Amino acid sequence: MHKLFYFFILLVTAPRMFSQNLSELEIKKNRSIQELLISNPEKAYKGAIEISNSKNELFGFFGKYYVANYFYNKSEFTHSKQLLITLINRIEKSDNIKSSKVYQDLIGMCINKLFYIHKNLGEYDLALFYLDKYKKNVPNNHFNEQYGSIKVAMGDYVNGISLLKRELKTSHHLKLGIGEKKVMNKKLFADKYNIIGEAYQKYYIQTKKTILLDSANYYFNVAAKMMLQDNFYPEYTRALLSMREAKSAALAGNYVKSLSLYRERKKFPSIQENIRTEQLFDLGMADCFHHLNEVDSALFYCRKYIKNYQITKVSKENLLMAYNIMTQCYSEKKDNKNAYLYAQKSLELIQSIGGIKNKSLNFLHNYDLNKIKEESDKIIASKNYFKISLFGILIILSSVIYSFYYYHKVQKEKHYRFLKIIQNLKESKTSSNNNLEIDKTETQPKQIIDDELIEKIVLGLKKIEKKETFLDPNFKLAFVAKKLNTNTAYLSQYFNQVMQKTFSEYTQELRIQYVLQKLIDAPYFRKYTLQAIAEEVGYKDANTFVRVFKKQTGRSPNYYIEKLEN
Numbered sequence: 001m002h003k004l005f006y007f008f009i010l011l012v013t014a015p016r017m018f019s020q021n022l023s024e025l026e027i028k029k030n031r032s033i034q035e036l037l038i039s040n041p042e043k044a045y046k047g048a049i050e051i052s053n054s055k056n057e058l059f060g061f062f063g064k065y066y067v068a069n070y071f072y073n074k075s076e077f078t079h080s081k082q083l084l085i086t087l088i089n090r091i092e093k094s095d096n097i098k099s100s101k102v103y104q105d106l107i108g109m110c111i112n113k114l115f116y117i118h119k120n121l122g123e124y125d126l127a128l129f130y131l132d133k134y135k136k137n138v139p140n141n142h143f144n145e146q147y148g149s150i151k152v153a154m155g156d157y158v159n160g161i162s163l164l165k166r167e168l169k170t171s172h173h174l175k176l177g178i179g180e181k182k183v184m185n186k187k188l189f190a191d192k193y194n195i196i197g198e199a200y201q202k203y204y205i206q207t208k209k210t211i212l213l214d215s216a217n218y219y220f221n222v223a224a225k226m227m228l229q230d231n232f233y234p235e236y237t238r239a240l241l242s243m244r245e246a247k248s249a250a251l252a253g254n255y256v257k258s259l260s261l262y263r264e265r266k267k268f269p270s271i272q273e274n275i276r277t278e279q280l281f282d283l284g285m286a287d288c289f290h291h292l293n294e295v296d297s298a299l300f301y302c303r304k305y306i307k308n309y310q311i312t313k314v315s316k317e318n319l320l321m322a323y324n325i326m327t328q329c330y331s332e333k334k335d336n337k338n339a340y341l342y343a344q345k346s347l348e349l350i351q352s353i354g355g356i357k358n359k360s361l362n363f364l365h366n367y368d369l370n371k372i373k374e375e376s377d378k379i380i381a382s383k384n385y386f387k388i389s390l391f392g393i394l395i396i397l398s399s400v401i402y403s404f405y406y407y408h409k410v411q412k413e414k415h416y417r418f419l420k421i422i423q424n425l426k427e428s429k430t431s432s433n434n435n436l437e438i439d440k441t442e443t444q445p446k447q448i449i450d451d452e453l454i455e456k457i458v459l460g461l462k463k464i465e466k467k468e469t470f471l472d473p474n475f476k477l478a479f480v481a482k483k484l485n486t487n488t489a490y491l492s493q494y495f496n497q498v499m500q501k502t503f504s505e506y507t508q509e510l511r512i513q514y515v516l517q518k519l520i521d522a523p524y525f526r527k528y529t530l531q532a533i534a535e536e537v538g539y540k541d542a543n544t545f546v547r548v549f550k551k552q553t554g555r556s557p558n559y560y561i562e563k564l565e566n
Contacts, residue, residue, distance in 0.1 A: 026051075026059050033066050037073065045070045061091060061106055068113065075275065075312045077117050084110045084117075088134075107134060115146050122316035122353065124153055149195065157203035164196050186226050193223035197244065204251055213248045220244045239268035239277075246284055250291075259288035279308050283318055286325055295329045302326050320349045327527045343524035350565055453486070457494050460484035470510040473538045477503045511537040512552040519564055526561045533557065 022030070029051060036044035048070060052063030068083040088110050091103055111134040118127035131146055148163025168189070197219035204212040224241040228234055246261035262285045271277045286301035302322045309319055323346040330339035464483060469475060480503070481491045495503045515537055518525050528536070534545035549557045 022059060026056065030062055037066065037069055041070060041073060057094060058102060061087060065106065065109060072113065072117065077121065077313065081114060081117055084114050119149065120314050124150055152199045152202060155206065157199060157206065161196060161199050164199060168192050186230065187232060190223035190226045193219045201247060201251060213252055217245055217248050235268050236270045239265065239271050243280055243284065250284065250287055255288045255291045259285065262288060275308050276312050276314055279305055279312065283322060286322065290325045290329060295332050298325055299329050316349060316353050320346060323349065324527050327524055331524060339524050343527055346527055347523055347565060453490065454494065454498060457484055457486065457491065465510065470507055471514065471538050473540065475507060475538055508548045508552060512549055519561060526565060530557055
């Protein structure tokens, strides 16, 4: 995303306490540098360096903060983080820290910036670390926005979006700060609307409810309208609106429309000024080309994205998407070497992201419990409501404890079933007995087929299984009967009377067994879409495959794949 937008997304705590320790001239200088960080970064940097050497300690601190902002906008995150940590230490050691609230506010601004540095890098655990350590310096409404954005990143979309909307209504930015321009304040609110819109897009991925994409596009258009009314960087505003609506179209499966919107980038040359913006366009176009079966174009834009990622390091989730697209594209080109390479990269990145998210989920869980306890303690302090409050607390805590117990019980049962499947696969691989072999000592019920014909069918089916003919979409009863030089009536009787199952059940078992084994043996296969896997084993659509998979294993394909990857 362009520095114009990132700056305000990150800088949600504008210095509204300037007047306590700064002169009117210094306040205006600060406001000027804020604007220049958008319109003329180099000039802003020179101004920030100048005031960072000011004799007024507080004024100098603001200068150092803006220097850190400058390096953030240049994607030099490590340097920006070091500057911010050093600044926080100097502020805390200042003799004025206890006598002036503005120093505390400045620490809050630094923490806010550190939080978003780590969040945008996908380091949610570190983002939460700073947020928790300095929570007292972050106003409640700002904490709601940061906490809500992490909730969204962790998949808790309902509560995350609720917190983001609450911050929108309670923000102290509803009133202009000293010396603050109206258009700059509107830009800040436009960014809040865009954050909520992006949260709705992520929520759609989980639920596939079309209304969520409608909500996302609504918030994007409200944000764009706010900026266009004041003619605030109109070209770039339209470019980002086009990009966001293109993503919504892609999520809805309309890749032709999405690609058309992404190609609008040619009308907006200003996006070339910032590498992060180009990355989002490149990744979006790669996704569209992949789904439209234009493999070479998809690979071209993926390579562009990955090259720029080495500079920005922003969003491991987006990098994983690029790796996944490349894995599938190379697989389609029969380039197994590169397909395997990017499948391995995907697995390593998944493990990295998973580890970080697990730490973050633990933090969120503990924080939620602590929040319940804090609110409960306040109620208990009131004598009039003691009994009612205590009863309510017990209900809440019991609900939390039961929820976790039930969750872990279900997960344990799922995991046991998963391990059972793995064990059965291992046993079937090492066993010399074939499921099709008949026990001669066991009398089959109502058997009307002679043993010679049974033996012929058994041997024929073994050959078919060995050649994996069952993966053919045309693998029907008549097809198999023709292969075995018999008729459908005899073959149907064989399955019903000898194997005690229908031909359809037999086919489903072979196909799902094939998928289960291949998911273990070939990691790249786990990166395939469900539609691709379905077509691989002879089904025309993913829904049929998922239904059959659940029938055979009791679990969804996604659960099985997730467990294998972990």
